[in-house]
Each structure stands twice: as structure tokens, then as C-alpha cells.
Amino acid sequence: MENKMTELQLQAACTVWFQNNMRDYRGRFRRVKNETDLKGKFGARMGALNKTTGIVAGTWDAFLMVEPIVWIEFKTDAGALSTDQKAFKAIGEKLGWNFVVIRTLQEFQNMANFFFVEMAVKNR
Numbered sequence: 001m002e003n004k005m006t007e008l009q010l011q012a013a014c015t016v017w018f019q020n021n022m023r024d025y026r027g028r029f030r031r032v033k034n035e036t037d038l039k040g041k042f043g044a045r046m047g048a049l050n051k052t053t054g055i056v057a058g059t060w061d062a063f064l065m066v067e068p069i070v071w072i073e074f075k076t077d078a079g080a081l082s083t084d085q086k087a088f089k090a091i092g093e094k095l096g097w098n099f100v101v102i103r104t105l106q107e108f109q110n111m112a113n114f115f116f117v118e119m120a121v122k123n124r
Contacts, residue, residue: 007074011061014074014108021109025116028065058084060099066115070098077103 005013011031018029033055064070071092073085081089081101089099102108 005076007061007076007079010076010102010105010108011074013105014102017105017109018112022112022116025112028116029062029112030065031062032059056084056088058082058086058088060085060088064112064115068096068098070100070111070115072108072111073099073101075101075103079103 015029015031019026022029060071060073062072062074064072069092071089073081075081092099100107100111102111
């Protein structure tokens with residue numbers, strides 16, 4: 001089944017599901033504010049501000065606070081990782097981090113259940 005949601009809509013759907021269904025882990029799913037769709041002078045100012053405050057191109061969209069950390073990138077069916085995102089992933093993999101590209105709400109649900117439910121049972 002083709003995913004008709006935008007990346008932002010997918011991320012919102014996943015966040016709502018997580019908040020409602022993973023109550024014991026609510027604070028452990030975090031979004032990274034790493035984009036701006038603003039244009040013109042204000043967009044340029046925001047881009048410069050982002051850069052000076054440490055927002056770096058290629059940082060993935062969100063992460064799960066588990067050990068080791070799991071970085072999440074939300075993509076549409078046709079979406080592909082950028083060169084910067086691939087570089088971020090390569091650095092993180094050297095540190096032992098996990099990376100998951102999410103294209104559907106079901107994929108997100110499966111991933112969250114795996115890292116918070118199945119892995120918690122396994123590590124008891």
C-alpha cells in the first residue's frame with residue numbers, strides 16, 4: 001500500500017500514536033527541529049540562526065532514548081536519504097547507534113514495540 005502522507009504528516013501520526021500507546025515511554029521519543037520551509041529574507045535569517053545554534057544539515061528527524069540510541073528518519077515512499085543524512089548515519093554507526101527509516105505508521109509501531117517492549121523483556 002502506497003503511503004500518501006507527507007513526511008511531516010507521517011511524523012505527526014507516529015507521534016500521536018506513540019503518546020497514546022507507549023505511555024510508559026513518553027519522554028523517550030524526541031523530535032529534532034532541523035528544518036525550515038521559510039523563504040526570502042526571513043528564511044535566510046532563520047537558516048543562519050539555525051546554523052549558528054548547532055542545527056546541522058543531515059541530522060535525522062527524531063530519536064528514541066534507548067541504549068544504544070535509535071535515530072529515525074521519516075520518508076515518503078519515494079523519499080531517499082540525502083548525502084548529509086548518509087554521512088550522519090555513517091558517523092553514528094561508528095558510535096554504535098541504530099538507524100531506522102520509517103515510511104509508514106505500521107513500520108513506526110513495529111519499531112517502537114521492538115525497542116521498548118521486546119528489548120525490555122529480553123534485557124530483564
